[in-house]
Amino acid sequence: MTVLLDRPTAPTTAPAARVASARDPFIDLLRVVGMALIVFQHWTIPVLDYEGGRLTTGNALSTPGVWVVTWLSQVMPLVFFAGGAANAISFTRSPAPAPAWLAVRLRRLAWPLLPLAAVWIPLPHVLLSLGVPAQPLEVGAKLTGQLLWFLAVYLIAVTATPYALRLHERYGWRVPAALAALAVLTDVARFATGLDAVGYLNVVFVWMAVHQLGFFYAEGRLRGAWALALGGFSAAALLVAYGPYPGSMIGLPGAEVSNMAPPTLAMLAVGLGQVGLAVTLRPALVRLPVRRLLDWAGPRIMTMYLWHMPALFAVTGVVVVLLGVDTPRPGSVLWFAGWPVWFGLLCLVMWPLLKGFARFETPPSLPYGTAGWHGMLAAAGLVGGGVLTLTVGGFAPGGGPFLAVLALLGGLLMTAPRTRV
16 A cells, blocks of 8 residues: 655645545554554453542553553554554645644644533532542542543644654654654663653653654555564563563553653554554455444544543442442453443443534534644644643642643634634
């Protein structure tokens, strides 16, 4: 499969050669399957226990030896790879100038967050007044916000796309290689100094390196995928065996080091392996009869991502907190036997959320004005600041969520219609 990119131009001008965009079934499949795996993990791996007014959350993947599953189930690398390919195809084929292209994506990222905030900001106060225990509610409000980290990082990737494409055109493979080298230096500094905060530089270096690989796929230049898969997974195995990295690609309770928060060189290596494996399997994957499923799920992906954790907390509140039914021991017969009931309850809660909030994935059709590139960068900064505030502080009672919503609204208003005199 080859998708040729039109030559990227300066971010403030619109290339005349851009044409209408087309869907790539492989990229659509990666996005939907990736989201399905994220939801599946978040709904199955929590080990929930309520005692003495406190809700404790363990992780089923803490079971010895199970961590190897995360090398395939931790699909965030594939999500960023698919995002890079989709952004490259969309930007180079759009007839709109770069600021207008970014404005559309800002609206698509920020608009679905508004109903989430509209529900979660008053919800803790209402539930506390009804006598709901404070600690479980605090856990739910915090974790719902933490999940938004992906949107904050993806916003960086989207905003950087026009510039990253120019670097890609000029330097090719040297761009992801440089990002990987920076990831190496970051990990060296992190583990040499013991300052975990240094590692958060890899939030940019690791995820942007994987995002950059999507550009090569969009051009049809990602060849030797089997070698990329073998090299990536082999490098990850060596890093885990001889380096300071844990085997799990998902953060586990009590672990001294996480490969996910912040991402590490081991996560990048697994990401390369996943990308290589996925592209190797592409001919078989695109023949799967799932087009109708992709068409249905695609416009609902953001809604599923934002609302699957609130659905989990709603079921947890009833089953675990109210009825006192704790999670069975992971891997036991009772644990597996309870899956149909657990998933059935979660789907019953999730379905009306999808029906009610999926409409917000499409921003209102308004006669939007045309802001310059600097204005769109400022808008992206406001939206990113709002998302980051919710990521760090969650939706716990206080002023943080209000400030986050104000930032989101400010960013959206900067892409709003302009009054012409």
